[in-house]
Amino acid sequence: MSEVLTGIGVCAGIAAGPLLRIAAAPALPAPVPVTDAAAEYTRAEAALAEVVAELGRRADRATDDTVAEVLRAEALMAGDEELRDGVRELIDDGHDAPHAIDGAFATFREAFAAAGGYLAERVADLDDLRDRAVAVLLGLPMPGVPAPGHPYVLAARDLAPADTADLDPEQVIGLVTEVGGPTSHTAILARALGLPAVVACSGALAVPDGTIVLLDGSSGQVRVGVDEAEARAAADAAAQVAAAASGSTGPGQTSDGYGVKLLANVGSAKNVPAADEAHAEGVGLFRTELLFLDRAQEPALDEQIAAYRDVFTAMAGRRVVIRTLDAGADKPLPFLNQDGEPNPALGVRGLRVARQRPDVLTTQLAAIAAARSQTGADVWVMAPMVSTLAEATDFATAVYDAGLPKAGVMIEVPAAALRAADLLKVVDFLSIGTNDLSQYTFAADRMCGDLADLLDPWQPALLQLIGVCGEAGRAVGKPVGVCGEAASDPLLAPVLVGLGVTSLSMSPRAIGPVRAALAARTEAECRRLAASAVAAPDAASARKLAV
């Protein structure tokens, strides 16, 4: 008998296999008196050796050199002879193995913390090594992502970037988390790796390790306790669908030939090969924040020209929609001194930064223009966080003044969506950022997992606002794109097209399945589906229409 858990599907696909939970750090047990110090030391030494061996295995497996190097450095720390001497002394003083290991790490922990800076940040590494050794002593799984050596579905409360640095896609075939939302780290990671994933799925951590589950990243359902034959059949069927989708090529279009541009989201020229592999027709969102992060001063004109030119050159002959600096809120930049805003998501972010620092935008537009003139890409420029016609007008003027041919604005604020027709009088195109448009439409923080249901891209109110933009575009024949994560959902793509969206930009991995989904519908079907989804009473009903 199988049971069904329901969460929010954030990356389409089917995963079937045993579920394993990410293990929590073990608590230190109550101290016990030591009768045989030599045996106790052997136990402690063996635990440390197992930690070293496990880090070595992870390093061997890591495909990223930096990750492998970090893991080997950690192995050196866990195998340190001074540490072992410390453990031995503490055991000789009458401490048991777990407390001796804790105490020996604590000595170095203090030295690291006192040194400050880089070393103080490494305190977390020491704590992690201690937790690993203590877990071995207690016969518990080591904290972190399991590496059982076979494919499995990973379950966690939520995943942090540190948990997933060396996530092995050969072993982890799907993700399910108890909290998190469509824009959480788990969701972003899943889409980057193309892993079927369900978030905000309560009950996932109550499933015993090893139970076979069947996870559907589209419907958000996780069936628990399916039998192995059924799981294998489902996995095989999913693999065939995925193979067909990833093999699809050519421009995006519906079955009756209505063209929809399928574009890639990129952060730098490094992402371009993946976009090419997915047969992206161009770049629908070139994020320029990467260049500005962690900087005490804005990057100089020449440095910006070089970074933009790299992407434009790689995309020669194709469309590249570049977004001007989207700073603020979750991406604060030191050189803009934005500290102290009581509510950064509602503060000076995106294009609003130009109110205080117009020079940053002017320099960036000059760099984009210079880079464009040196390459053959079809460069379009858009601004984030635009709310009013006046902002759109000022931005478009600045873009044309810089000698750039196409100016557009992002639709992330409901005020802008409602006035889409006005905005299209002064700009050449719109691009809808569904993540922020959800957040601002529902007054629900993107980082707040408890409100994940409100941030569901199938919410009819969100679809309605997208429809307002689509209609405005159709009326004047100007492009309206979606570059939020919603564009990567193969079920939602036909709905967006039916609402009037003319291009979809997403992580390169998502392009194949979206292309296949569009090819399965006529344009008229997309329009009918869109009308019913907007009319649906809630997100779940809207999604059911498309399944």
Added chain:
Amino acid sequence: MPTRTVTVGSSSGLHARPAKIFVEAAAKAPVKVTIRSGDRKPVPAKSMLSVLALGAKQGTEVILEAEGDGADEALDSLAELLAKDLDADV
């Protein structure tokens, strides 16, 4: 006792990758090498945790010491390693 005084050359200091390279080299030396900074207690150069705990930054002066056969050769090659910018050496 053979001694070498060296200024740390790695731009990130004796941390992360440079520390790993240095510690691995010290572990291969035929003699026991110690390292200290200022008037603090010397620590084994092949102990990753102790070397990290020195908190040596680029420009910090450290003192290497060793005794026995091959001590001079071992100190020379370790001193050379410390003086280089190991972050740049990819």
